[in-house]
Amino acid sequence: MIQIFTDGLSHGSVGPGGWAAIIIEDGQRRVRSGNESGTTNDRMELTAAIRGLEETPEGTTVTVLSDSRDLVNTITRNSKRKANQDLWAELNRLIARRKIKWELAQGYSASREKEEANAIAGSEADKLLNVSIHDGSVPMLTHLDWRGRAQMVDVGHKEVTQREAVAKGFVSMKPSTVAQITAHNVDKGDVLAVARLAGIMGAKLTSNLIPLCHPIPLNQVTVELEPDPDQSGIRVKATARTDAKTGVEMEALTAVSVAALTIYDMCKSLDRDMRIQSIRLIAKRGGKSGDISLED
16 A cells, blocks of 8 residues: 655645655655746646646555645545646546545645645745745745744844834823822822833833744833823823844833823723823834834
């Protein structure tokens, strides 16, 4: 019995693609793989099955394991071949000379070989995608991998530098609420003291809250809370500093957000009209992109 584990995929509906076939025969294994530009997922799935079957002698019994429902169901249900007629004709010639069992292998039940075929196909597609990114035909989005899946950016190659980020926000409220906060007349306690501490704690927990953020060592986090009776609210400003390979913008923004939420939580029984507004980055320093100042 010969087993063939196949997989194929493409970047986007039409784009760089890769395929792989792992052939297991008498305890021995062979791997075949390749790639193609301007292709589709279906073409790569078909190509993987064709190239795998080409490695088997005519007249043999073969089990092909694929995660492509289109491929497996089209063959086992004898559905109409609507596209890729050239590849279907090639595959049909191979099928006619072998006894083949088609199995759908998907999800966590898939074997180690099936997962390996998927990884090899992805690597083949990635080779072409890297060329496409280099020549500018495919835009590079750092938080997406070549399949469009979210990923943490690799910052291993970056140098450790001093970095700083400053963010601001505003909590609007009734004038009477501002007065009670400044007079320390809120039942839950010292609003500004608690919010300041909450903002610092929030900055320290940023990588746990934002999925793709890197955990970084913080040298300092400051949170400034300024009552503004004229604008009827509390101004929130946070500054975060680090020596790291990536910046602290998200830490500063998280500090402002958590401080503002804490003000809201402590005062919501007094003022249901409060609004958290204008949370934004106003400056950053350090890193490859250099210094940025968005506000005076």
